[in-house]
Amino acid sequence: MKFDDVRKIVEGVPYLGIDEGWELYHFVLNHRPERCLELGHAHGVSSLYIAAGLDEIGGGHLDTVDLIGSANRDPNVETLLDQAGLQSYVSVHREKNSYTWFLKKQIERQTRNGACTPCYDFCFIDGPKNWTIDGLAFFLVDKLMRERGWILFDDYKWTHGKHPEREQTDGITIRSLSDEEINEPHIEAIFRLLVMQHPAYGNFEVQDDWWAWAQKTAGAGQELKKTRMAYHLRDDG
Ligand SMILES: C[S@@+](CC[C@H](N)C(=O)[O-])C[C@H]1O[C@@H](n2cnc3c(N)ncnc32)[C@H](O)[C@@H]1O
Numbered sequence: 069m070k071f072d073d074v075r076k077i078v079e080g081v082p083y084l085g086i087d088e089g090w091e092l093y094h095f096v097l098n099h100r101p102e103r104c105l106e107l108g109h110a111h112g113v114s115s116l117y118i119a120a121g122l123d124e125i126g127g128g129h130l131d132t133v134d135l136i137g138s139a140n141r142d143p144n145v146e147t148l149l150d151q152a153g154l155q156s157y158v159s160v161h162r163e164k165n166s167y168t169w170f171l172k173k174q175i176e177r178q179t180r181n182g183a184c185t186p187c188y189d190f191c192f193i194d195g196p197k198n199w200t201i202d203g204l205a206f207f208l209v210d211k212l213m214r215e216r217g218w219i220l221f222d223d224y225k226w227t228h229g230k231h232p233e234r235e236q237t238d239g240i241t242i243r244s245l246s247d248e249e250i251n252e253p254h255i256e257a258i259f260r261l262l263v264m265q266h267p268a269y270g271n272f273e274v275q276d277d278w279w280a281w282a283q284k285t286a287g288a289g290q291e292l293k294k295t296r297m298a299y300h301l302r303d304d305g
Contacts, residue, residue, distance in 0.1 A: 107191065135164070136163070171205060207262070273295055
Protein backbone atom coordinates (compact mmCIF):
# COMPACT_ATOMS: atom_id res chain seq x y z
CA MET A 69 0.00 0.00 0.00
CA LYS A 70 1.32 3.44 -0.95
CA PHE A 71 2.24 5.99 1.72
CA ASP A 72 -0.41 8.51 0.64
CA ASP A 73 -3.16 5.88 0.80
CA VAL A 74 -2.37 4.92 4.38
CA ARG A 75 -1.91 8.58 5.32
CA LYS A 76 -5.48 9.32 4.16
CA ILE A 77 -6.92 6.46 6.23
CA VAL A 78 -5.22 7.59 9.46
CA GLU A 79 -5.76 11.33 8.91
CA GLY A 80 -6.96 12.94 12.16
CA VAL A 81 -6.45 9.78 14.25
CA PRO A 82 -4.02 10.13 17.19
CA TYR A 83 -1.10 9.66 17.85
CA LEU A 84 1.64 9.24 15.29
CA GLY A 85 2.36 12.33 13.19
CA ILE A 86 2.88 12.35 9.45
CA ASP A 87 6.69 12.83 9.69
CA GLU A 88 6.98 9.79 11.93
CA GLY A 89 4.61 7.84 9.67
CA TRP A 90 6.86 8.66 6.72
CA GLU A 91 9.95 7.50 8.62
CA LEU A 92 8.34 4.30 9.83
CA TYR A 93 6.95 3.39 6.41
CA HIS A 94 10.27 4.05 4.67
CA PHE A 95 12.23 2.23 7.35
CA VAL A 96 10.22 -0.88 6.44
CA LEU A 97 10.76 -0.32 2.71
CA ASN A 98 14.50 0.18 3.14
CA HIS A 99 15.30 -2.47 5.75
CA ARG A 100 12.67 -5.08 4.85
CA PRO A 101 12.19 -6.49 8.38
CA GLU A 102 10.59 -9.93 8.27
CA ARG A 103 9.12 -9.86 11.76
CA CYS A 104 8.19 -6.65 13.57
CA LEU A 105 7.08 -5.97 17.11
CA GLU A 106 5.26 -2.90 18.34
CA LEU A 107 4.83 -2.10 22.03
CA GLY A 108 1.95 0.38 22.37
CA HIS A 109 -0.47 0.72 19.44
CA ALA A 110 -3.29 2.91 20.89
CA HIS A 111 -5.58 3.44 17.82
CA GLY A 112 -3.11 1.69 15.54
CA VAL A 113 -1.74 4.56 13.44
CA SER A 114 1.87 3.38 13.72
CA SER A 115 0.72 -0.23 13.22
CA LEU A 116 -0.89 0.82 9.94
CA TYR A 117 2.24 2.52 8.62
CA ILE A 118 4.30 -0.58 9.44
CA ALA A 119 1.71 -2.93 7.91
CA ALA A 120 1.43 -0.76 4.78
CA GLY A 121 5.21 -0.94 4.38
CA LEU A 122 5.14 -4.73 4.77
CA ASP A 123 2.41 -4.91 2.14
CA GLU A 124 4.50 -2.75 -0.20
CA ILE A 125 7.54 -5.05 0.13
CA GLY A 126 5.31 -8.10 -0.32
CA GLY A 127 5.56 -9.81 3.09
CA GLY A 128 6.42 -9.81 6.76
CA HIS A 129 4.44 -9.70 9.98
CA LEU A 130 3.79 -7.36 12.88
CA ASP A 131 2.94 -8.38 16.46
CA THR A 132 1.45 -5.35 18.16
CA VAL A 133 0.76 -5.17 21.90
CA ASP A 134 -1.22 -2.79 24.11
CA LEU A 135 -3.47 -2.87 27.17
CA ILE A 136 -6.96 -4.43 27.06
CA GLY A 137 -8.55 -0.96 27.01
CA SER A 138 -7.13 -0.26 23.54
CA ALA A 139 -9.94 -2.41 22.12
CA ASN A 140 -12.41 0.31 23.18
CA ARG A 141 -10.67 3.12 21.33
CA ASP A 142 -12.61 4.68 18.48
CA PRO A 143 -11.32 3.73 16.00
CA ASN A 144 -9.36 0.76 17.29
CA VAL A 145 -6.49 -0.92 15.51
CA GLU A 146 -8.70 -3.67 14.05
CA THR A 147 -11.04 -1.08 12.45
CA LEU A 148 -8.14 0.75 10.82
CA LEU A 149 -6.59 -2.50 9.58
CA ASP A 150 -9.96 -3.56 8.12
CA GLN A 151 -10.32 -0.21 6.37
CA ALA A 152 -6.89 -0.59 4.84
CA GLY A 153 -7.27 -4.31 4.07
CA LEU A 154 -4.04 -5.00 5.96
CA GLN A 155 -5.33 -7.41 8.66
CA SER A 156 -3.29 -10.35 7.40
CA TYR A 157 -0.01 -8.58 8.23
CA VAL A 158 -0.79 -7.94 11.90
CA SER A 159 -1.50 -9.96 15.06
CA VAL A 160 -3.05 -7.80 17.78
CA HIS A 161 -2.23 -8.76 21.38
CA ARG A 162 -3.62 -7.19 24.53
CA GLU A 163 -2.49 -7.55 28.12
CA LYS A 164 -4.31 -6.65 31.34
CA ASN A 165 -1.26 -5.13 33.01
CA SER A 166 1.71 -4.58 30.70
CA TYR A 167 3.46 -5.53 27.50
CA THR A 168 6.30 -6.80 29.63
CA TRP A 169 4.07 -9.83 30.34
CA PHE A 170 3.58 -10.43 26.61
CA LEU A 171 7.39 -10.32 26.29
CA LYS A 172 7.73 -12.88 29.08
CA LYS A 173 5.36 -15.21 27.21
CA GLN A 174 7.15 -14.61 23.91
CA ILE A 175 10.52 -15.44 25.50
CA GLU A 176 8.91 -18.62 26.87
CA ARG A 177 7.58 -19.54 23.40
CA GLN A 178 11.02 -18.98 21.89
CA THR A 179 12.86 -20.98 24.55
CA ARG A 180 14.11 -24.51 23.86
CA ASN A 181 16.60 -26.35 26.06
CA GLY A 182 17.13 -23.24 28.16
CA ALA A 183 17.99 -20.85 25.31
CA CYS A 184 15.81 -18.19 23.70
CA THR A 185 15.94 -17.99 19.90
CA PRO A 186 15.54 -14.38 18.69
CA CYS A 187 12.65 -13.81 16.28
CA TYR A 188 12.27 -10.06 15.56
CA ASP A 189 14.04 -7.73 13.13
CA PHE A 190 12.41 -4.51 14.32
CA CYS A 191 10.79 -3.31 17.53
CA PHE A 192 9.00 0.01 18.02
CA ILE A 193 8.61 0.94 21.71
CA ASP A 194 5.88 3.54 22.27
CA GLY A 195 4.26 2.86 25.63
CA PRO A 196 4.30 4.39 29.13
CA LYS A 197 7.75 6.08 28.81
CA ASN A 198 8.59 4.77 32.23
CA TRP A 199 12.06 3.82 33.49
CA THR A 200 10.91 0.66 35.27
CA ILE A 201 8.62 -0.71 32.57
CA ASP A 202 10.50 0.37 29.45
CA GLY A 203 13.93 -0.27 30.96
CA LEU A 204 12.84 -3.86 31.58
CA ALA A 205 11.15 -3.97 28.15
CA PHE A 206 14.50 -3.16 26.51
CA PHE A 207 16.26 -6.12 28.13
CA LEU A 208 13.35 -8.44 27.33
CA VAL A 209 13.16 -7.23 23.71
CA ASP A 210 16.93 -7.71 23.41
CA LYS A 211 16.45 -11.44 24.02
CA LEU A 212 14.05 -11.53 21.08
CA MET A 213 16.02 -9.34 18.66
CA ARG A 214 17.87 -10.93 15.79
CA GLU A 215 21.36 -9.83 14.82
CA ARG A 216 21.18 -6.61 12.73
CA GLY A 217 17.66 -5.90 14.02
CA TRP A 218 16.64 -2.36 14.99
CA ILE A 219 14.95 -0.99 18.11
CA LEU A 220 13.19 2.37 17.90
CA PHE A 221 12.09 4.33 20.98
CA ASP A 222 9.49 7.09 20.71
CA ASP A 223 9.30 9.98 23.21
CA TYR A 224 13.05 10.45 23.80
CA LYS A 225 12.60 13.73 25.67
CA TRP A 226 9.10 13.15 27.07
CA THR A 227 8.71 14.00 30.78
CA HIS A 228 5.87 13.60 33.23
CA GLY A 229 6.53 17.21 34.29
CA LYS A 230 5.48 18.53 30.87
CA HIS A 231 2.26 16.47 30.93
CA PRO A 232 0.52 17.40 34.20
CA GLU A 233 -2.83 16.22 32.78
CA ARG A 234 -1.63 12.63 33.04
CA GLU A 235 -2.34 11.74 36.70
CA GLN A 236 -1.59 8.06 36.48
CA THR A 237 0.13 5.59 34.23
CA ASP A 238 0.46 1.85 34.65
CA GLY A 239 -0.66 1.92 38.25
CA ILE A 240 1.87 4.64 39.09
CA THR A 241 0.45 7.87 40.50
CA ILE A 242 2.57 10.61 38.99
CA ARG A 243 2.54 12.78 42.12
CA SER A 244 4.04 9.86 44.09
CA LEU A 245 7.19 10.10 41.94
CA SER A 246 10.21 12.11 43.02
CA ASP A 247 10.90 15.49 41.38
CA GLU A 248 13.79 13.86 39.51
CA GLU A 249 11.50 11.14 38.16
CA ILE A 250 8.91 13.72 37.15
CA ASN A 251 11.33 16.06 35.41
CA GLU A 252 13.87 13.74 33.75
CA PRO A 253 13.01 12.10 30.43
CA HIS A 254 12.87 8.38 31.20
CA ILE A 255 13.36 7.21 27.61
CA GLU A 256 16.49 9.30 27.23
CA ALA A 257 17.86 7.72 30.43
CA ILE A 258 17.02 4.23 29.16
CA PHE A 259 18.69 4.96 25.82
CA ARG A 260 21.80 6.58 27.27
CA LEU A 261 22.38 4.26 30.21
CA LEU A 262 20.99 0.90 29.09
CA VAL A 263 20.91 0.77 25.28
CA MET A 264 24.08 2.75 24.46
CA GLN A 265 26.08 0.94 27.12
CA HIS A 266 24.90 -2.49 26.00
CA PRO A 267 27.77 -4.25 24.20
CA ALA A 268 25.47 -5.65 21.50
CA TYR A 269 24.12 -2.30 20.23
CA GLY A 270 25.45 0.40 17.93
CA ASN A 271 24.53 2.77 15.06
CA PHE A 272 22.73 5.07 17.47
CA GLU A 273 20.65 7.87 16.01
CA VAL A 274 18.34 10.41 17.62
CA GLN A 275 15.93 12.20 15.30
CA ASP A 276 14.48 15.57 16.26
CA ASP A 277 15.26 14.74 19.91
CA TRP A 278 12.17 12.51 19.71
CA TRP A 279 13.00 9.18 18.12
CA ALA A 280 15.97 7.08 19.19
CA TRP A 281 17.26 4.21 17.06
CA ALA A 282 19.75 1.45 17.92
CA GLN A 283 20.86 -1.56 15.92
CA LYS A 284 21.94 -4.93 17.29
CA THR A 285 25.36 -4.93 15.69
CA ALA A 286 27.72 -6.20 18.36
CA GLY A 287 28.53 -2.60 19.12
CA ALA A 288 29.61 -1.28 15.72
CA GLY A 289 29.49 2.51 15.26
CA GLN A 290 29.16 3.82 18.80
CA GLU A 291 28.81 7.49 17.77
CA LEU A 292 25.44 9.11 18.47
CA LYS A 293 24.09 10.78 15.32
CA LYS A 294 21.57 13.61 15.72
CA THR A 295 19.36 13.93 12.65
CA ARG A 296 15.98 15.26 11.53
CA MET A 297 12.81 13.51 10.44
CA ALA A 298 12.50 13.54 6.66
CA TYR A 299 8.87 14.04 5.62
CA HIS A 300 8.76 17.81 6.16
CA LEU A 301 11.98 18.13 4.15
CA ARG A 302 10.46 16.58 1.02
CA ASP A 303 10.27 18.86 -2.02
CA ASP A 304 6.87 17.54 -3.06
CA GLY A 305 5.45 17.48 0.52
C1 LIG B 1 1.29 7.03 22.67
S1 LIG B 1 0.30 5.63 22.66
C2 LIG B 1 0.88 4.70 21.29
C3 LIG B 1 0.66 5.38 20.01
C4 LIG B 1 0.84 4.56 18.75
N1 LIG B 1 2.11 3.87 18.71
C5 LIG B 1 0.74 5.48 17.56
O1 LIG B 1 1.79 5.93 17.12
O2 LIG B 1 -0.32 5.80 17.08
C6 LIG B 1 0.89 4.70 24.02
C7 LIG B 1 0.14 3.39 24.21
O3 LIG B 1 0.86 2.60 25.12
C8 LIG B 1 -0.06 1.84 25.86
N2 LIG B 1 0.61 1.41 27.09
C9 LIG B 1 1.04 2.17 28.11
N3 LIG B 1 1.63 1.39 29.04
C10 LIG B 1 1.57 0.11 28.57
C11 LIG B 1 2.01 -1.13 29.07
N4 LIG B 1 2.69 -1.22 30.22
N5 LIG B 1 1.76 -2.24 28.36
C12 LIG B 1 1.08 -2.16 27.18
N6 LIG B 1 0.68 -0.99 26.64
C13 LIG B 1 0.91 0.12 27.34
C14 LIG B 1 -1.22 2.80 26.12
O4 LIG B 1 -2.39 2.05 26.39
C15 LIG B 1 -1.26 3.58 24.80
O5 LIG B 1 -2.21 3.03 23.94
